[in-house]
Amino acid sequence: MLVTxxxxxxVVIGLMMIxxxxxxxxxxxxxKIIGLNIFQTSVFIxxxxxxxxxxxxxPILSEGEAVYSNPLPHVLILTAIVVGIATTSLAxxxxxxxxRAYGSVEEREIQAEEAQC
Amino acid sequence: MDLLLDVALLSLLLVTAVAIAWTRDLFSAAMLAGIYGxxxxxxxxxxxxxxxxxxxxxxxxxxxxxxxxxxxxxCGRRQKPDRSRALLALGLVCTVGALLVAATLDMPAFGDPxxxxxxxxxxxxxxxxxxxxxxxxxxxxxxxSYRAYDTFGEVVVIFTAGLGVLSLLLGLxxxxxxxxxxxxxxxxxxxxxxxxxxxxPPILVYALYVQFHGEYGPGGGFQAGVIFAVGxxxxxxxxxxxxxxxxxxxxxxxxxxxxxxLVYGTVGVLGMATGRNFLDYSALGSDPVTGQHIGxxxxxxxxxxxxxxxxxxxxxxxxxxxxERGDGGGQLTSGRAG
Numbered sequence: 001m002l003v004t005x006x007x008x009x010x011v012v013i014g015l016m017m018i019x020x021x022x023x024x025x026x027x028x029x030x031x032k033i034i035g036l037n038i039f040q041t042s043v044f045i046x047x048x049x050x051x052x053x054x055x056x057x058x059p060i061l062s063e064g065e066a067v068y069s070n071p072l073p074h075v076l077i078l079t080a081i082v083v084g085i086a087t088t089s090l091a092x093x094x095x096x097x098x099x100r101a102y103g104s105v106e107e108r109e110i111q112a113e114e115a116q117c
Numbered sequence: 118m119d120l121l122l123d124v125a126l127l128s129l130l131l132v133t134a135v136a137i138a139w140t141r142d143l144f145s146a147a148m149l150a151g152i153y154g155x156x157x158x159x160x161x162x163x164x165x166x167x168x169x170x171x172x173x174x175x176x177x178x179x180x181x182x183x184x185x186x187x188x189x190x191x192c193g194r195r196q197k198p199d200r201s202r203a204l205l206a207l208g209l210v211c212t213v214g215a216l217l218v219a220a221t222l223d224m225p226a227f228g229d230p231x232x233x234x235x236x237x238x239x240x241x242x243x244x245x246x247x248x249x250x251x252x253x254x255x256x257x258x259x260x261x262s263y264r265a266y267d268t269f270g271e272v273v274v275i276f277t278a279g280l281g282v283l284s285l286l287l288g289l290x291x292x293x294x295x296x297x298x299x300x301x302x303x304x305x306x307x308x309x310x311x312x313x314x315x316x317x318p319p320i321l322v323y324a325l326y327v328q329f330h331g332e333y334g335p336g337g338g339f340q341a342g343v344i345f346a347v348g349x350x351x352x353x354x355x356x357x358x359x360x361x362x363x364x365x366x367x368x369x370x371x372x373x374x375x376x377x378x379l380v381y382g383t384v385g386v387l388g389m390a391t392g393r394n395f396l397d398y399s400a401l402g403s404d405p406v407t408g409q410h411i412g413x414x415x416x417x418x419x420x421x422x423x424x425x426x427x428x429x430x431x432x433x434x435x436x437x438x439x440x441e442r443g444d445g446g447g448q449l450t451s452g453r454a455g
Contacts, residue, residue: 005227007123087274096191
């Protein structure tokens with residue numbers, strides 16, 4: 001029973017760790033951003049899983065439904081997704097500027113270039 | 118059955134995430150990121166979070182991979198091997214992961230109706246919102262009325278991110294104005310052009326439906342804004358950036374991005390002018406519930422305008438970068454074609 005009741009959270013942790021690994025270990029800046037997105041989505045999945053109630057319907061009130069999922073996490077995550085894409089686009093714009101300035105998006109090459117100056 | 122679906126979707130998500138981390142080809146990573154977005158949207162549907170699923174499908178499976186692809190067209194799709202920190206990262210990830218798993222053992226069981234998250238403020242929203250706000254979609258009433266102040270903050274964040282991208286990328290591509298930016302798909306790709314022409318009007322109509330039906334069904338300004346922008350982006354991808362800029366130019370899009378925030382803020386100040394708090398719409402109509410209706414419709418419109426305009430602005434700026442590299446636009450379009 002423990003496995004089925006906590007499975008969602010463990011998958012969230014797995015996804016979160018894959019994202020964290022990508023951010024720390026991968027040298028390519030674009031890959032880091034994709035990793036950050038995976039991390040972010042894992043947090044979304046966590047919130048939505050916490051808001052789920054057994055047998056609950058989508059939180060749109062209608063006749064004949066008594067149990068609904070928790071609407072509050074839905075609100076937080078809905079806005080977080082759109083804010084997330086806005087910040088991702090800012091990060092990608094920064095990467096384009098870095099590419100212009102250093103001619104590379106690999107962390108090691110950028111550091112090597114910095115060391116020369 | 119629900120449990121099986123849940124397990125299957127989450128396992129697929131894990132596999133996709135591992136594949137993204139594994140591949141060295143950033144083009145496939147971007148495509149897999151799109152699949153990842155679609156899978157998480159499906160997962161949100163099974164959790165009853167239809168509004169969230171909607172947003173994630175439009176953002177995670179649509180716009181996000183597109184922006185990554187545009188960046189790849191400029192920065193190259195091959196990732197160079199760099200194993201210097203792999204061991205350190207693996208150690209860190211295993212430690213943090215183990216600590217988090219240990220922490221989950223104290224979590225309430227999944228779907229438990231008596232979990233703390235379910236027993237404090239949520240029942241109030243579910244029971245009182247029909248009488249106080251008078252609209253069936255509780256997510257919309259929380260988003261646009263109870264927590265409208267938060268949502269205002271988020272709209273400002275989106276606007277600010279748009280400004281940030283604008284200040285980072287505008288003027289950078291001005292060196293060779295004559296080169297065409299994001300070129301149209303060549304004439305021989307007839308299927309593309311015809312399908313796009315058929316698809317764009319329903320996309321725009323659907324976006325308007327999502328915008329104005331968000332109080333009664335899943336939807337609202339955030340989703341509608343993204344879907345609306347997708348219609349224009351599809352047009353730009355198939356018929357070229359110049360074609361879409363004739364319809365909605367840079368100036369117009371920048372103006373609209375600011376206008377949405379202004380509309381939202383004005384409704385808030387109107388609340389104060391009628392003697393209530395900032396963003397309290399009760400006095401905007403003949404009775405409080407009508408006032409709430411009017412307020413929600415107007416601020417959702419503000420959200421929709423800002424989100425759509427910022428998404429289009431970001432897309433314009435990214436694809437204008439491609440014009441400096443003659444064949445860049447072709448790369449992006451053929452990327453979408455492949």
